[in-house]
Amino acid sequence: MKWLNKDVLYTVIFGTETPAGRRFDLALILAILLSMVVLLLDSIGSIRAQYGPVLYWLEWAFTLLFTLEFVLRVYCAQSRLGYLRSFYGIIDLLAVLPTYLAILMPGASFLLMVRLLRVLRVFRVLKLLRYVDEANLLLRSLNQSRRKILVFFSTLFILVTLFGSLLYVVEGPENGFTSIPTSIYWAIVTITTVGFGDITPQTWLGRGIAAVTMLMGYAIIAVPTGIITAELGREMRKEYSRRHCPQCDRSGHERDAKFCNHCGGELEPQNISEA
Amino acid sequence: MKWLNKDVLYTVIFGTETPAGRRFDLALILAILLSMVVLLLDSIGSIRAQYGPVLYWLEWAFTLLFTLEFVLRVYCAQSRLGYLRSFYGIIDLLAVLPTYLAILMPGASFLLMVRLLRVLRVFRVLKLLRYVDEANLLLRSLNQSRRKILVFFSTLFILVTLFGSLLYVVEGPENGFTSIPTSIYWAIVTITTVGFGDITPQTWLGRGIAAVTMLMGYAIIAVPTGIITAELGREMRKEYSRRHCPQCDRSGHERDAKFCNHCGGELEPQNISEA
């Protein structure tokens, strides 16, 4: 059969250039979203009580469909190991496994929500390359500042451990600080300014230390913000200086400029996506 | 009758240049604010119990007044379809509809709070153009970074879905995570550092995942901040380089400068609103 030919299959399943390839990908994204709606409905008690069996069979239908798709992808991939090790290869596998797992441990099927990550293909299909480009700029900034952010999180980790232990000693189990891990959890809830309020200090000393924790969390949020802002500003200035005037060869034009501000020569439209 | 003349009506109702036009607009804004006070009072149980009928008739009086005004606006508008499709046209209609709707479904009348948006006319009336200009600068910055912000919100959406599903599987309905939508709601409450505390994880694993969610929310707030800051800084530098010295034609003067720092020539006052 022609449609079992590896190359044809590859063009349809992996490719996004042919109409058939784009139609396949759009149908796939639709199927993924539908399977997630089934999962959402299945988790709501009153709906499961009424439509449980239907949802159960729909879930199995989607899983079998995605398993077949996964098998075909492995079959027609140009490099099988390459595909299995890639981001999408792992996600595609994770998107079917939990249903089989749920035979052994019920509840695991809701891990199928990881299917959401498969929807990221939509960017490739709809040629939303500009968005991918902006995402890359953000990722590059985060990557450039990874060491500073790691130093920041190490400091945060030390702070919550010390403040958590201190409150365990001061407040003790009778005020809800039942153990050091619980107290560290409380310290994280407090320093990130989330503040659930399920555990709160009751003694004067405990409240004083809690106040210091809060003020610290309130102030040091400035540090990651400062890091990202400085790094993003630099990345954006770099991108901005990359535009060259084809006539006088000067760079540094505004992102939305249409003419060179030195010689008046027309600038090429900014093809970020091709850079 | 002279006052039914379309042009005269237009000058009074839409215009803000003549004394009559300005008086009309100020009276209108006063009426809007009064009608909102009536709504606020009507929503407080103890006051409604005592003054219910009065407030009811006042609400109808304001609605009839605004309906009459809306009809007159449509009648005298230079382009009727243009007005009906404009921001203010839609708001003016929405500002009277809920009272009529409330005949069918009680409670809908409180949607009249949308009248607040009509008060935005105050900027045009009081010639607060500088404020409009500052608002435009903010909007332009937000617009320039719309793609980065969309990428950020997509990431956030994926994160809350995955973390929400994970906590539903780990904690389950017995700890308040009654369904995946509820768990996603909890994840949004947590990642935005709001932390109501009506649903909180109770197991060790759940608290660990919750801690990761919080730290993530605490750290990635830096990303939109960095984006807006970098974009605002660029927009402000652009505005700042727009001032020219009429004598030596150099630009780049401080916003509050009065004399050119190259030739000493007097600078024109910065007419932001006319730019």
Add this chain to the structure above:
Amino acid sequence: MKWLNKDVLYTVIFGTETPAGRRFDLALILAILLSMVVLLLDSIGSIRAQYGPVLYWLEWAFTLLFTLEFVLRVYCAQSRLGYLRSFYGIIDLLAVLPTYLAILMPGASFLLMVRLLRVLRVFRVLKLLRYVDEANLLLRSLNQSRRKILVFFSTLFILVTLFGSLLYVVEGPENGFTSIPTSIYWAIVTITTVGFGDITPQTWLGRGIAAVTMLMGYAIIAVPTGIITAELGREMRKEYSRRHCPQCDRSGHERDAKFCNHCGGELEPQNISEA
């Protein structure tokens, strides 16, 4: 008596140049802090039960002392009206009034905590001019961006009114949203990411709108941050370009530089406080 001489009194009470003037101010600040400790202790039930009368008489003693001081200040001020209208004149009066007011309405005496503002004199006394200077830089930045911040707060005000009204209609009094003002209060608690959790939405629609409110509050915090950062950066660059080399007259030296980086000439120490 010599010490009732207006000029001598002025030098002691208002001045900080003479040893007597500094000693007077330091004693005053000590007295203010002591009077606030009395207030703090008086507000703690168990302590008031035991030492109530002592604290009561101490409060009156401090009030009479500060009243006497205020009368002397008015008496010896170079411009009486000028002093009474100044920031410190108003604070000095407010710092004694509540005790007298408390005769009529008990509880008012705790408004005496406003005495804290009198402690701000400590900056003038201890010549902490560098701190005043940094405070001025912050205030100048805030002042420069006051219009942007006002636009931001107006938007915030409109958003909380609309979201609050919407939740009142959707959730209603049975879920804690007892009136529109209460709902607006809830919207402020939510959009600022405080999240007390005393009022929380219970319906699907209400939780959906609440999620939008939170995400909005989480994202738009970026706007004031961006404004202040951009403005602060500009103010700091200005301050930094103000240093001139006395030899080659070039500016733009680092704040901590000691020698000119163009000609090597020694720079004057940066006298920010005298600028």
Add this chain to the structure above:
Amino acid sequence: MKWLNKDVLYTVIFGTETPAGRRFDLALILAILLSMVVLLLDSIGSIRAQYGPVLYWLEWAFTLLFTLEFVLRVYCAQSRLGYLRSFYGIIDLLAVLPTYLAILMPGASFLLMVRLLRVLRVFRVLKLLRYVDEANLLLRSLNQSRRKILVFFSTLFILVTLFGSLLYVVEGPENGFTSIPTSIYWAIVTITTVGFGDITPQTWLGRGIAAVTMLMGYAIIAVPTGIITAELGREMRKEYSRRHCPQCDRSGHERDAKFCNHCGGELEPQNISEA
């Protein structure tokens, strides 16, 4: 015995250059982490009930080990007083004291969590100098802006005191605001946007003042962020202008540049850690 020789001991205990020295440090860090796991487990009620005695003796074993290590450090340090006064000297002492203290007051042993700070040695051992360098850049930025941050925290301190007192007067003990210190604690919880929800205002006036407190806390978070961002940007620009081309001696190269953008000469790799 050779291993009691001061110099040999110094090389092993303090040094990180020899294989023996590195092995000693890694073993030490492992021992510290293990002793902290013991502490964590000891604080969990159910585990202590079962393994209490084992954990008790393990804690004493680790304490005796660390005491021996501390005595050896003092014995072989090049400058004993210098070591005892240094950051690590103090931490090393604090890391053993609480166990002895716990004989007098039970519970104090959990203060041993301060041992975590000893783990910071890991940076020196693993030659993670780049991380130390990034940490220094952050610390330098914080140090440069210390005065601005102090001014900010003073303002915050005044605000929470005034708002706390105001809410104590308005709400009073019957709504949970039992004393002024409690009210100030509430104000800190609110202005930092933590919002535990254990104490909440119930009156209209109280909620109004609370709303102002929240909006203030929501907005002024922008100030420390702005300060740190501006300072970090400056520090990063300084670091960036420190790279010189060995051929044409020009500076200002991008951090990740490999060739001079003026003459094309190869740049030295950036030895941040040696700077």
